[in-house]
Amino acid sequence: MTSEAVPGPWTYDDYHVGWVCALPTEQTAAIAMLDQRHAGLPKPPNDNNTYTLGSVGKHSVVIACLPKGKIGNVSAATVATNMISTFPSIKFCLMVGIGGGIPPKVRLGDVVVSTPVGAFPGVVQYDLGKAHQGGTFERTGALNSPPNALLAALTMVESEHDLTGTQIPEYLKELEQKWPRLAPKYLRSESLKDQLFKANYDHISKSTADGRVVLIDDPEAEESDAEDDCRFCDTSQTVKRKPREMRVHYGLIASGNEVIKDSIFREKLNRDLGGQVLCVEMEAAGLAHNFPCITIRGICDYADSHKNKAWQAHAAAVAAAFAKELLDQVQASDVEREPTVKKVLSQIHDTVLQSDANIREVKRKMDRKEDVEILEWLTPVNYGPQQSDNSVNGKKAPASGFLAPRSSKTGSRLGRRCSVPAFLEQARQSSRIAFIYGNYRQHDEQKLDHLLKSLLKQLVQGQSSMPASLEVLYDKHNVRKTRASVEEVSATIHSISGLYSRIFIVFDALDELKETDGCRNRFLDEIFKLQAQYSAKLFTTSRFIPEIIERFEGSKTINIRAQDEDVRSFLDGKISQSAQLLQTHREMIKSEITKAVDGMFLLAQLHFQSVSTKKTLTKVKDALNSFSCGPKAYDIAYKKAMERIAGQDQDSKELATQVLSWITCARRVLKPSELQHALAVEENDVELNEENIPQVDDMVSVCSGLVTVDDKSGVIRLVHYTTQEFLDRTRDEWFPIAESEITMACVRYLSFDVFKGGFCKSRKEYEERLECNPFYGYASHNWGHHALMASMDGDQVIKDFLEGPAKLSASVQAIMVNKHPKRGHIEDISQMASAVPTAAYFGLSKMILALLEKGHPSDSRGIDGWTPLLYAARYGHEEVVKHLITRNDVELNSKDDDFGKTALSWATEEQNTAVVEVLLDKEGVDADCRDGRNDTPLLIAARKGHEAVVKLLLSKQCVDPNSTSYHDRTPLSLAAGNGNEAVVRLLLAMDTVDANRKNSYQRSTPLDYAVEGGHEAVVKLLLTKTRVTWAGRLLGSAASKGNERLLRLLVNSSAIPDREGKAQKVTVQATDKEDEYCSPSLPGQALPERTSLHWAVENGHLALVETLLQSGTAINAPRCTNRDYSVGRMQCYIEESQTAIHLAVDNGNKLMVSLLLDHGAEINDVFTCTTTSYWHLRARALAARRGKPFSRFEQVLSNMYPYPYDTYVPAKCDYRIDIVKQTAVHLAAKGGYRDVVALLLRRGAKAAVIP
Structure with a gap:
C-alpha cells in the first residue's frame, strides 16, 4: 500500500512537533505511524536535512533522520538544529528509535521513555566528564529535563495503561494493514528469540574445522551480516526467565558516543549511575543538552557481545507506536503554551553569554562547600538577577551619561536602570563593585543588617579565598545558631575593604529604601565611615527628595533626563502597533505627548495609553489637550487611568479592581499564579474552581497600563514606585474594603478540603502541596496580618478557621517551615496547631479574648514549642501581652525550645520597648533571666544598642549591670565593642559599673573592644573612666585599622608606648634540673611586644x-x-x-x-x-x-x-x-x-x- 501526500496550504510555521530518528529503519517506522502525510516544502539552501511532513492526531509533525552512517550525539544535535531553524514554530522534539536494554528489568521489544530520576533529568551523557588519576571518572554537566507538556501527557498515558492497557498493539495492526510490506520485518514473529546470556559469557561467532570456537573480540565488527546471530552460543548460559508481554518503562537513559557491546561495561555503567539506568543509546544527549525533548527507545539488544540486528525493526516499530500514543495525549492547548525551541535556545545563549562575562569578572569562584555555606549563612539575598535584567534592558533603552532620564521637578526615576549597568561595566575592569537595588516592596529584605550583609558578601566574592575575618565571624555564630550583629558585620566589612585598592558601591533607587526606622540614614552613615578610611566610592540614583539631597550636600550630582528624540522613538514603536487612526496622525501625537511629559518615560506611556483607546480624531485631540505638566502630572495621569478602568465593561472593571487592590495591599510581591488562585476563590467553595482562574494577559490588559509582569523575576507588579504611592494615598477611594476581601480570600483558600489532612508528614509531600496550591504559602503567612488591618480579628469565619485543628495545622506548617528552614519541622511535627498561639502570633487580641472565654488554654504551646506569650512579646503585640499576663495559668518566664529565651528576652531582642515596659511592670517577671546562650536582657539590649530598653532595665534593682555573657563580656564591653555610644553613656553613669573589667576570654577591657571596633566617640567616653594598662596593644589595634584620628586620640591621652621601646617582656629562667622544661615558644630569651x-x-x-x-x-x-x-x-x-x-x-x-x-x-x-x-x-x-x-x-x-x-x-x-x-x-x-x-x-x- 502506498500513501499519497495530502496537499494543502502548509507553511513552516504550521509544524510544532519535531521527530528525530538516527537510522533509516527508525525513520520508516515513524513515517508508518503518520495519520496523514503532507506535501513537502522547499528547503533553505543551508539545510542539509531531508524531511517527511505529516500529522499525528491534532499535531503537525516534522520527521528527520540522521545522514546515512552518521550517528551519535553531535549528528543528532546538528539535525535538530537545522530542523528548528527551518521550522521555527517547533515546540519540542521526540527522539524515537532503538536502544540497548539494561537487564533484568528491561527485555527485548520493551519500550523505555526518558523521565527524570532523582538528580538526573531523564537522559545522562555517561562519557562527558573528567578522567582522574587512578581510573576514576567524574561526570560533569547536566542535561535538560523533558518539557512539562510531555511529562503531563506521560502521566496520562501511564494511567491509561493501568486502566485499559497500551495502544501499541493496535497501532502495529494498523501498520500491517496500511503497509503490508513492512509487516514481516517490523511485527513480532516466532523467529525473534529473547535470549539474555550471562554477563560473563561472550558471544561465539563460529566454529573452526577442528571444533574449536572463535570469540568475537572486535568492538567495531560489522553487524550487517544477517547470519551473525547466536547459533553457536551455548544456550545453557542463558538466564532463565518467565515469558511476559512487552512493557513500557519510564526512567533513565544513558547516552554516549560509542556502541556498547560489553556486558561488564554495561553493568559498571549502571552501578556508577546508581542502578537506575534502563537503556543505553547514542543520540539522545545531543538533543537533551539544550532542546526541549523526550527520548523513546525500543529495546533491540542487551548492549553485550551478543548484540545483533534481529530485533531492530520491531524495536523501532514499538517505539514509534508509543510516540504516537503519547502525542494522542498531548493537549493542543498545552503545546500552544510551550515556548518554541528557538526561543528556548536563544535564552540559553543569553545565559551562557552572561555566565561567561561573570566568569571573566571573578578570578576564582568560591565554590567550595564551606565557602558556599558561609556566604549563604551571611545572606541568601543576591542582586545578580536584577543586575542581569537591567544589563539587558540597558542595552535596549537610550541613555545619556551614567544616569538615565530623571527630572528634578517631578521626582521621576524612570528609565534610570539603563545607566547603572553601563557604569558598572566601566568600573568593574579595575576595582571591586558591590551593588544594591532598592525596592519599595522588599522592606523586610532591605533592613540595615541585610544591606550590610549583602555588601559584605559581594566584597568577599571578589577574593580568591575566604577571608579569615569572615570565617571567624561564622565560626563564632554558627555553633550557637545566632546571627551576626550590625556592628560585627560593619567591622568585618572594614577589615575586608583594606584588601582592595578601590571599592565602588552602587545603590540604585536609594529613595525606595524605607526611612521610617532610620534604615536609610544608618546605611549612609556606615558607608560614609567606610569612605573615611578606604578608597570607597558611592554611586547612587534617587528621586530628588530633600532628606537625601541634604545627606549628599557637596557631592557631585547629575540630573539626566530623556532626550526628546528618545521619547519620540518610544512613541513611534507604540503607534506602529496601534490602530490606523493613530498611525495617520503620528506626528501630532508624538509632538504633543513629548512636549507634555518633559522627558519622563512612564508619563509618556500613561499618556499614550489614554490616547490609544480613542476612536475619533476629535477625542484624540481632546485627550492630547488634557495632559497636565508639573509636580501633579503623575497623580493626574494615574487618576485618568483609574477612570478609564471604571469605564470598562463590568467584568473588566471588576477584574482590574481586584488585581490592583491585591497588588497594592499585598504584604509582598506576588507571582502571577498566586494572584490567579487568589482571584479564583469564591464564597462557599470547598475546592478551587479552576474554570474561575483568570488569564494573566487579561489581568494585565484590563489595568490600563498600571500593571506589568516581570519575566525575569516572575512577579506581577505595578509599573512604578509612584504608582504604588498614588494608590496607597488614595486606596480608600478605589479599594475601601480591600483588606477584608483579601482576608476572606486567604481564609477561604486555607479552608479548602485539600488541607483537611492537616500537616504534611514529609518534605516531599509538603513541596507537592506548595506546587499544587500556589496561593497556599502567601495565604498561610499573611491571613492574620490582613485580618488585623481590616479589624476582623473577632470575625466568626476566622474563629471557625482557628478552631479547625487540621486545616489550621496545614496553615501553621507553612509558617514554621519558613521560620526554621533548616530544621526538621516536617518530619518532627507531632501535634496539631492550637488556636491561641496562632492568634497570638498574628496579634489578634479580640480573637484571643473570645477563645479564652470559650475555654481554650492560654499557655498552650504551638507546634514549634512556643507559647502565646512568647509569640506576642517577640512580634510586639502589646495588647495581647497585656491580656495574657493577667491570666494565672500563664507562665511568665517560660522559654522557647529554640533559643531558650523568655518573653522579656524576645521583646528586648526585637526592641519592642512598649512590651518590655509592660513585662517589667508585672510582678513575677525575671528581669535578669538567662537565655540559651547565657545572655540576660541587659546584655542583649546593650549589644543591640537599644537605648530605651537599656534605660528601662537599669531602672530595676534586680538587674545586674555587670552581668557577663558566654564569653565573659559585660554590657559595657558589648556596647563599647559595637559602638553604641548612647548605651555606653547610660552604663558609665551607673556607679556600680566597672569600666576597667577584663574578660577572662581575651583579657580585654571595654576600651580594648572600642578601639578594636574603631569607635572614636566611645573611646573618648571610656578614656574619661578607664585606666590604660596595655598601651601598646591599644595603639597596635588602632594602627592595624588604619584609623589615624583614633591613634592621635590615644597618643594625646597618654596611651603611648615606652619612649625607649622597652615593652613588657616575658622571660623564662634557665635551670639545671632535668625535670623542669620550658615551652619551645619561649626559648629562654625575651620576646619584645609587637608595637x-x-x-x-x-x-x-x-x-x-x-x-x-x-x-x-x-x-x-x-x-x-x-x-x-x-x-x-x-x-x-x-x-x-x-x-x-x-x-x-x-x-x-x-x-x-x-x-x-x-x-x-x-x-x-x-x-x-x-x-x-x-x-x-x-x-x-x-x-x-x-x-x-x-x-x-x-x-x-x-x-x-x-x-x-x-x-x-x-x-x-x-x-x-x-x-x-x-x-x-x-x-x-x-x-x-x-x-x-x-x-x-x-x-x-x-x-x-x-x-
Whole structure:
C-alpha cells in the first residue's frame, strides 16, 4: 500500500512537533505511524536535512533522520538544529528509535521513555566528564529535563495503561494493514528469540574445522551480516526467565558516543549511575543538552557481545507506536503554551553569554562547600538577577551619561536602570563593585543588617579565598545558631575593604529604601565611615527628595533626563502597533505627548495609553489637550487611568479592581499564579474552581497600563514606585474594603478540603502541596496580618478557621517551615496547631479574648514549642501581652525550645520597648533571666544598642549591670565593642559599673573592644573612666585599622608606648634540673611586644607612622613573631626578629623606607630568622630526660611521637637547626625591589654577607 501526500496550504510555521530518528529503519517506522502525510516544502539552501511532513492526531509533525552512517550525539544535535531553524514554530522534539536494554528489568521489544530520576533529568551523557588519576571518572554537566507538556501527557498515558492497557498493539495492526510490506520485518514473529546470556559469557561467532570456537573480540565488527546471530552460543548460559508481554518503562537513559557491546561495561555503567539506568543509546544527549525533548527507545539488544540486528525493526516499530500514543495525549492547548525551541535556545545563549562575562569578572569562584555555606549563612539575598535584567534592558533603552532620564521637578526615576549597568561595566575592569537595588516592596529584605550583609558578601566574592575575618565571624555564630550583629558585620566589612585598592558601591533607587526606622540614614552613615578610611566610592540614583539631597550636600550630582528624540522613538514603536487612526496622525501625537511629559518615560506611556483607546480624531485631540505638566502630572495621569478602568465593561472593571487592590495591599510581591488562585476563590467553595482562574494577559490588559509582569523575576507588579504611592494615598477611594476581601480570600483558600489532612508528614509531600496550591504559602503567612488591618480579628469565619485543628495545622506548617528552614519541622511535627498561639502570633487580641472565654488554654504551646506569650512579646503585640499576663495559668518566664529565651528576652531582642515596659511592670517577671546562650536582657539590649530598653532595665534593682555573657563580656564591653555610644553613656553613669573589667576570654577591657571596633566617640567616653594598662596593644589595634584620628586620640591621652621601646617582656629562667622544661615558644630569651609602629608600617599607613614617630615611638625596637608550618610530615617552628625598616623593605614600600630612614632607622640592623624542627626538639627532650645518647632516640622518633605538640625542652638545649641573618638591603634584593635597593645603597647600606 502506498500513501499519497495530502496537499494543502502548509507553511513552516504550521509544524510544532519535531521527530528525530538516527537510522533509516527508525525513520520508516515513524513515517508508518503518520495519520496523514503532507506535501513537502522547499528547503533553505543551508539545510542539509531531508524531511517527511505529516500529522499525528491534532499535531503537525516534522520527521528527520540522521545522514546515512552518521550517528551519535553531535549528528543528532546538528539535525535538530537545522530542523528548528527551518521550522521555527517547533515546540519540542521526540527522539524515537532503538536502544540497548539494561537487564533484568528491561527485555527485548520493551519500550523505555526518558523521565527524570532523582538528580538526573531523564537522559545522562555517561562519557562527558573528567578522567582522574587512578581510573576514576567524574561526570560533569547536566542535561535538560523533558518539557512539562510531555511529562503531563506521560502521566496520562501511564494511567491509561493501568486502566485499559497500551495502544501499541493496535497501532502495529494498523501498520500491517496500511503497509503490508513492512509487516514481516517490523511485527513480532516466532523467529525473534529473547535470549539474555550471562554477563560473563561472550558471544561465539563460529566454529573452526577442528571444533574449536572463535570469540568475537572486535568492538567495531560489522553487524550487517544477517547470519551473525547466536547459533553457536551455548544456550545453557542463558538466564532463565518467565515469558511476559512487552512493557513500557519510564526512567533513565544513558547516552554516549560509542556502541556498547560489553556486558561488564554495561553493568559498571549502571552501578556508577546508581542502578537506575534502563537503556543505553547514542543520540539522545545531543538533543537533551539544550532542546526541549523526550527520548523513546525500543529495546533491540542487551548492549553485550551478543548484540545483533534481529530485533531492530520491531524495536523501532514499538517505539514509534508509543510516540504516537503519547502525542494522542498531548493537549493542543498545552503545546500552544510551550515556548518554541528557538526561543528556548536563544535564552540559553543569553545565559551562557552572561555566565561567561561573570566568569571573566571573578578570578576564582568560591565554590567550595564551606565557602558556599558561609556566604549563604551571611545572606541568601543576591542582586545578580536584577543586575542581569537591567544589563539587558540597558542595552535596549537610550541613555545619556551614567544616569538615565530623571527630572528634578517631578521626582521621576524612570528609565534610570539603563545607566547603572553601563557604569558598572566601566568600573568593574579595575576595582571591586558591590551593588544594591532598592525596592519599595522588599522592606523586610532591605533592613540595615541585610544591606550590610549583602555588601559584605559581594566584597568577599571578589577574593580568591575566604577571608579569615569572615570565617571567624561564622565560626563564632554558627555553633550557637545566632546571627551576626550590625556592628560585627560593619567591622568585618572594614577589615575586608583594606584588601582592595578601590571599592565602588552602587545603590540604585536609594529613595525606595524605607526611612521610617532610620534604615536609610544608618546605611549612609556606615558607608560614609567606610569612605573615611578606604578608597570607597558611592554611586547612587534617587528621586530628588530633600532628606537625601541634604545627606549628599557637596557631592557631585547629575540630573539626566530623556532626550526628546528618545521619547519620540518610544512613541513611534507604540503607534506602529496601534490602530490606523493613530498611525495617520503620528506626528501630532508624538509632538504633543513629548512636549507634555518633559522627558519622563512612564508619563509618556500613561499618556499614550489614554490616547490609544480613542476612536475619533476629535477625542484624540481632546485627550492630547488634557495632559497636565508639573509636580501633579503623575497623580493626574494615574487618576485618568483609574477612570478609564471604571469605564470598562463590568467584568473588566471588576477584574482590574481586584488585581490592583491585591497588588497594592499585598504584604509582598506576588507571582502571577498566586494572584490567579487568589482571584479564583469564591464564597462557599470547598475546592478551587479552576474554570474561575483568570488569564494573566487579561489581568494585565484590563489595568490600563498600571500593571506589568516581570519575566525575569516572575512577579506581577505595578509599573512604578509612584504608582504604588498614588494608590496607597488614595486606596480608600478605589479599594475601601480591600483588606477584608483579601482576608476572606486567604481564609477561604486555607479552608479548602485539600488541607483537611492537616500537616504534611514529609518534605516531599509538603513541596507537592506548595506546587499544587500556589496561593497556599502567601495565604498561610499573611491571613492574620490582613485580618488585623481590616479589624476582623473577632470575625466568626476566622474563629471557625482557628478552631479547625487540621486545616489550621496545614496553615501553621507553612509558617514554621519558613521560620526554621533548616530544621526538621516536617518530619518532627507531632501535634496539631492550637488556636491561641496562632492568634497570638498574628496579634489578634479580640480573637484571643473570645477563645479564652470559650475555654481554650492560654499557655498552650504551638507546634514549634512556643507559647502565646512568647509569640506576642517577640512580634510586639502589646495588647495581647497585656491580656495574657493577667491570666494565672500563664507562665511568665517560660522559654522557647529554640533559643531558650523568655518573653522579656524576645521583646528586648526585637526592641519592642512598649512590651518590655509592660513585662517589667508585672510582678513575677525575671528581669535578669538567662537565655540559651547565657545572655540576660541587659546584655542583649546593650549589644543591640537599644537605648530605651537599656534605660528601662537599669531602672530595676534586680538587674545586674555587670552581668557577663558566654564569653565573659559585660554590657559595657558589648556596647563599647559595637559602638553604641548612647548605651555606653547610660552604663558609665551607673556607679556600680566597672569600666576597667577584663574578660577572662581575651583579657580585654571595654576600651580594648572600642578601639578594636574603631569607635572614636566611645573611646573618648571610656578614656574619661578607664585606666590604660596595655598601651601598646591599644595603639597596635588602632594602627592595624588604619584609623589615624583614633591613634592621635590615644597618643594625646597618654596611651603611648615606652619612649625607649622597652615593652613588657616575658622571660623564662634557665635551670639545671632535668625535670623542669620550658615551652619551645619561649626559648629562654625575651620576646619584645609587637608595637603599633610595626602594625602601621606593615599595613602601609604613612600618616600613622609619621604620627607615631613624632610622638617618640622607638623606631628600632624589634618585633618578634613565631609561627608553625608543615612540609610533608616535617613540622617546624619559626622565630623572626624584625625592626620597622625590615617590614617596610619586605613590602617593597619605598616611601615608607625613606620616611623611616629620615627618622633615624638603623639601616644595617640584622633581621634574624630561626627555624626549629619539632622532631628535633622532641629528640633532645627525650635524650635529656632519659639520660640516653641523642642518636638512639632520633632513629625511632617518627614511630613513637608522630604529633609532638606537647614537647618541652630543657632551657639549656641548643634546639636551633637553621639560622638566617639578613639586613634590609638583602631583603630588598631578595624581593626584587630594585628602587628600594638603590635607595638603601645611596643611604649607606652594607651589602656584605653576614657571618
